[in-house]
Amino acid sequence: MNFESFNLHPSIMSGVRELGYVTPTPIQLQAIPPILQGQDVVGLAQTGTGKTAAFVLPILQRLLQGQRGCVRSLIIAPTRELAEQTHDTTQRLGKQTRLRSVTVYGGVNMTPQIQKLRGKAEIVVACPGRLLDHIRQKTVNLSHIEVLVLDEADRMFDMGFLPDIRKILKHLPAHRQTLLFSATMPDDIRRLAHDILRNPITVQINHTIPLTTVSHALYPVEHHHKNTLLMKLLKHPDTESILVFTRTKQRAMSVAQRLKKAGYIATSLQGNMSQNQRQAALDGFRKGSFKILVATDIAARGIDVSHISHVINFDMPDTVDAYTHRIGRTGRAAKTGDAFTLTTQNDNAMVRAIENTLGMKLERRKLEDFDYTSSSAHNTPAVPLQQSQRHHRRTGAKRAGSHMSSDSKPRYHRTSEKPFGKRRSSHAGHSSGSSVRKPHSSHS
Numbered sequence: 001m002n003f004e005s006f007n008l009h010p011s012i013m014s015g016v017r018e019l020g021y022v023t024p025t026p027i028q029l030q031a032i033p034p035i036l037q038g039q040d041v042v043g044l045a046q047t048g049t050g051k052t053a054a055f056v057l058p059i060l061q062r063l064l065q066g067q068r069g070c071v072r073s074l075i076i077a078p079t080r081e082l083a084e085q086t087h088d089t090t091q092r093l094g095k096q097t098r099l100r101s102v103t104v105y106g107g108v109n110m111t112p113q114i115q116k117l118r119g120k121a122e123i124v125v126a127c128p129g130r131l132l133d134h135i136r137q138k139t140v141n142l143s144h145i146e147v148l149v150l151d152e153a154d155r156m157f158d159m160g161f162l163p164d165i166r167k168i169l170k171h172l173p174a175h176r177q178t179l180l181f182s183a184t185m186p187d188d189i190r191r192l193a194h195d196i197l198r199n200p201i202t203v204q205i206n207h208t209i210p211l212t213t214v215s216h217a218l219y220p221v222e223h224h225h226k227n228t229l230l231m232k233l234l235k236h237p238d239t240e241s242i243l244v245f246t247r248t249k250q251r252a253m254s255v256a257q258r259l260k261k262a263g264y265i266a267t268s269l270q271g272n273m274s275q276n277q278r279q280a281a282l283d284g285f286r287k288g289s290f291k292i293l294v295a296t297d298i299a300a301r302g303i304d305v306s307h308i309s310h311v312i313n314f315d316m317p318d319t320v321d322a323y324t325h326r327i328g329r330t331g332r333a334a335k336t337g338d339a340f341t342l343t344t345q346n347d348n349a350m351v352r353a354i355e356n357t358l359g360m361k362l363e364r365r366k367l368e369d370f371d372y373t374s375s376s377a378h379n380t381p382a383v384p385l386q387q388s389q390r391h392h393r394r395t396g397a398k399r400a401g402s403h404m405s406s407d408s409k410p411r412y413h414r415t416s417e418k419p420f421g422k423r424r425s426s427h428a429g430h431s432s433g434s435s436v437r438k439p440h441s442s443h444s
């Protein structure tokens with residue numbers, strides 16, 4: 001089955017072609033037809049499955065007909081990054097349709113948003129809090145909404161947005177199409193879906209999707225060896241773009257800082273950064289000017305960088321869900337990727353839970369030339385969690401290596417180690433030129 005079978009308008013099909021989509025993903029195959037028919041849909045699919053286009057394409061098709069210049073579709077997302085991402089997809093797929101989309105989220109000045117809303121967009125992609133501000137100030141009119149999307153509903157619930165969402169719903173026409181996308185279905189989301197959707201069709205994409213495209217591996221290690229092990233893993237030349245996850249904002253900052261000092265082109269993405277800093281980090285990572293992004297779960301929500309080759313969990317996530325979300329960043333849309341997790345003894349229960357959910361045992365790997373027994377004095381010590389939590393210095397999205405000292409400059413010897421294991425053929429073409437280390441002369 002191909003995109004032609006959806007009978008989308010030629011102006012939309014040109015966007016599909018421009019984005020290089022040839023075959024619809026499973027969620028698109030299942031969700032697009034009922035959404036085109038105007039049905040309410042619950043989509044159980046995580047990020048990386050193509051869910052955004054699954055709702056954006058039918059929305060564009062619907063909005064081509066009817067009034068222009070008023071907000072007819074509202075997409076609510078948990079984070080600004082996801083909102084920007086969805087807006088970007090909407091603009092690119094709808095480029096030839098002349099339908100307009102605007103984003104609305106907190107952390108930035110309201111005035112430009114008000115001006116854009118006055119500019120008569122048909123689609124608003126919003127985070128709940130700031131949207132409520134606009135509703136209260138009467139700077140957005142939602143009385144013409146025909147399609148509402150709640151994207152990543154489980155994450156909105158995790159972030160405490162459900163009360164805001166219920167408030168927003170009071171300002172929408174009761175007669176509308178509602179689409180709810182969520183990776184999981186906790187009871188509160190089930191209740192919400194029951195309350196606000198009418199006879200919804202449920203489409204479900206198997207949670208095992210990352211399994212088919214991502215190779216998982218665990219690297220058991222003592223906590224104080226984590227930084228050294230991370231550096232070892234990063235030495236492998238066969239990498240394009242690496243997303244490193246930490247448990248806290250402070251650790252994201254300190255790990256990124258440490259990588260920069262070691263000469264890597266890295267930055268962090270965490271909640272203490274201003275919106276501009278976050279956007280700069282994301283844009284830099286997307287364009288490839290930062291090869292490594294160290295992020296927390298919440299900050300990384302919605303990151304869509306199609307060339308991420310490795311996700312490295314510096315810290316084990318707190319839930320199985322967070323694990324699948326994190327690794328959903330690599331292996332996106334049927335590309336292959338690697339997901340590595342540094343685990344300590346404290347993570348054993350979570351490892352078991354992940355293995356149970358995935359239905360398979362994860363490979364344990366040990367680097368042959370890594371001294372697992374050395375004391376922290378012989379290794380670059382990891383910042384202990386408590387200490388790093390007190391470490392409030394903000395590093396933001398500073399240029400990588402801007403304060404690189406001479407003794408922290410990287411050594412550029414080629415390593416024969418293969419910490420990344422046997423590569424799949426899709427990566428075979430990568431030369432050492434794609435190594436994540438920066439060249440000698442750059443970024444002074």
Ligand code: AMP
Pocket residue numbers: 019020021022023024025028046047048049050051052053304306332333
């Ligand atoms: P999403 O799950 O919406 O975040 O999408 C994940 C990635 O898959 C994005 O980079 C999309 O541009 C890409 N994508 C979505 N649909 C398709 C498709 N049918 N073919 C190829 N790539 C796609």
